[in-house]
Amino acid sequence: MAIGAPHPETWLKVTPAGLYCEPGGFYVDPVRAVERAVISHGHADHARPGHGAVLGTAATLAIMAARMGAGRIGVPQALRYGEVLEIGGVRLWLAPAGHVLGSAQVCLEWRGSRAVVSGDYKRQRDPSCAPFLVTPCDVFVTEATFALPVFRHPSPEGEVAKLLRSVALFPERTHVVGCYALGKCQRLIMLLREAGWDRPIYLHGAQQKLCTLYEELGVKLGLLPGATVANKSEMVGGIVLAPPSAVQDRWARRLSDPVVVAASGWMRVRQRAKMGGVELPLVISDHADWDDLNRTIDEVGAPEVWVTHGRDDALVHAMAQRGIRGRALHLVGLGEEDEAEPAPDDAAVPA
């Protein structure tokens, strides 16, 4: 930060609607409808309907329009990665976050002081979106979904290999993978394709729309028929992708002796996986794990880090040991979609 530059907390404020950039007059990922919003990515807890004007990458805007209807997203303005915009003296640009297609870190600079609002991000390779770009800054705003040292995501290629070994071991069963419809689903498809799985991958109806959109945006996914009753026998020995809620539900009963698979960072902890009745847990996450959170914080070199949501206690403790000032923002409304932490549920116990 240049000498005499204002500390970001003087111009980037925590409000009930979310982070507000005062001189620019806009919010980043606001949780309620506002006049002007900058959106980091298309997950519903970051991209909400009803804003006056929205700014984001073209892919994010397209995802929002596909999910909530073009009429509900507000007046869109697309920005390419790295393209700089000046709003009320604030320089704004978007940098890839590696989370899902179109996901961006919102980089803000005002009077020589720079804050980067990273949104959700990961550092692992993901063939379905652009990789995270390190942007040095004075304040780095980070998520902390998996901010405990027990969360270390293994290589996704290894996890997909595990799935394919299981498919080979149970050729008479259908593997149904619970995965979030935006991002995880398409990443899994691409990982499977890379691993040589060129057979059709069957989709629950809720997964179809975004896969079609990804294809339109240039991400090639291969043959993706619907997981319909008519396909039951065809799906034996095959792979079906469905929303996490559907794999446990009546819906999955249409499949032949399904092996319930879940792909999520939470699968790293056994009891979490068992609680959901998962037979094959795969640790594949679109969020940074403990090591990557800390590595990223070190690489951006910010002396101060704000933690939006997740396990801020462990992260703030770890940063303090390295002389980095941590501040928990306790933003409400974030972390409720994609890899939302499953709640312990007594109702899971049959009476």
Next chain:
Amino acid sequence: MSLPAFAELLERLVFTPGRNAKLALLRGWFQAQPDPDRGIGLAALTEELKFSAAKPAMVRELVAGRVDQVLLALSHDYVGDFAETVALIWPVREGVNAPPPTLAEVVEALETTPKAELPALIAGWLDTLDATGRFALIKLVTGGLRVGVSARLARVALAEWSGQPVADIEEIWHGIAPPYLPIFRWLEGQAERPDPLDTPVFRPLMLAHPLEDSDIAALEPAAWRAEWKWDGIRVQLVSGPGGRRLWSRGGEDVSGAFPEITAAMDFHGVLDGELLVVRDGVVAPFADLQQRLNRKTVGAKLQKDHPAGVRLYDLLFDGTEDLRALPFDERRLRLEAFVAREQPRRMDLSVQIAFASMPQLAEVRAGARAASIEGLMLKRGDSPYVAGRVKGLWWKWKRDPLSVDAVLMYAQRGHGKRSSFYSDYTFGLWRPDGQGGEELVPIGKAYSGYTDEELAWLDKWIRAHTTARFGPVREVEKELVLEVVFDAAQLSGRHKSGVALRFPRIERIRRDKPASEADRLDNLMSTIAAPPPAA
């Protein structure tokens, strides 16, 4: 193959609820793994191979030396299980490129490494493994491997994999030690079936089907022999030049708990009988016998106050002569002659009950009031002694139909003075899972009927066998059988099982009974469809 392959098997078994899928996983293991690792893995899964070289405290110290205390505490708090926390949090050391150990290396090193060098050895192994592998290793070296694979299930998997009858495998099982190389050679067709010679091996028991009211009319009295069904535990007594063993019906060696019985086995042969506590010729209730179960050794006072005896049902081997193919009537004559000749101490013959008609036998059954009698056994006079439960040869005709042997599934903490105990139990019965296998379905909840001692024992068991937690509820390994008595069973649309029990209470803990032999939902349903006459 190395430890990671075993770790993956372990993880899949833990997460796999279905019996058939478990069998498939085990078959895959036998198929893919080389010797001796496959046999070592098998023995570790069934806990025939158990280590206690490393204590959990050692693992605690190892991790404390590598991880920040605050982060460790936060993580432990989040994960719950300490071994799992360590497995997950163990930091990767840059530059480690040693391959992970094989199971055989682990086993050998644990036996030969001096105690002081164990921590460094284990830490070195942990450095070569991923989280799944570390979890398996920690559970393995601390003796806490719990995956719900019974020795029986493992042998069924071996039978399915090799095409050999499971009874043929069971007969030699106890004669061959891990890693079972001669057994695998035989199963792969590279050698003859190993001969256990004089080793006192377990032979699978012959079991009875429950007699339904609808079956009774078809029974021709002259073809059947009746005996009391005593309420003890079924045992097999094996004695000869190679040694003496007392086997439970599941093939567990219970010799150590009943030294007075093995001391009395001065004969050469194999007998089938009921182990009971007998005082002055009178059989004591099951609870008395329970005092003697699950002990490695037993003191003089317990032997004096709870003297054990065996009521003999059958003779399988007279000397080295295998009698199992003979009809029951002939075996009975041989048994009587055997007892007259050997006069074994602490043993007597099971009495045969004379009857001319089934209604007459029903009266005898209804008239038996002793708590030590469960009902009647009906054995066909011409039945050979065959392994397992062959329909139509032996029937058990239990006296009190309003009881089920259910499997403990979940436990919850109680209230008031019991608030620190897991005192509310959800139990279930078996039913077909729709894929040719079996699954447990909960049929009710009970929170009474046990003694304080039993409550304490259950609480301890539950804490040691927890597989998942849901708030105040723990899910446990599906291993413990509870005899549940109840006033009535009613059809219910509100319950997943379709049945509701009236005032169920825990009558007894059946530590002797394998979970797979708990009652089936069908049996309970049939008592509702055709209510038994009031006892």
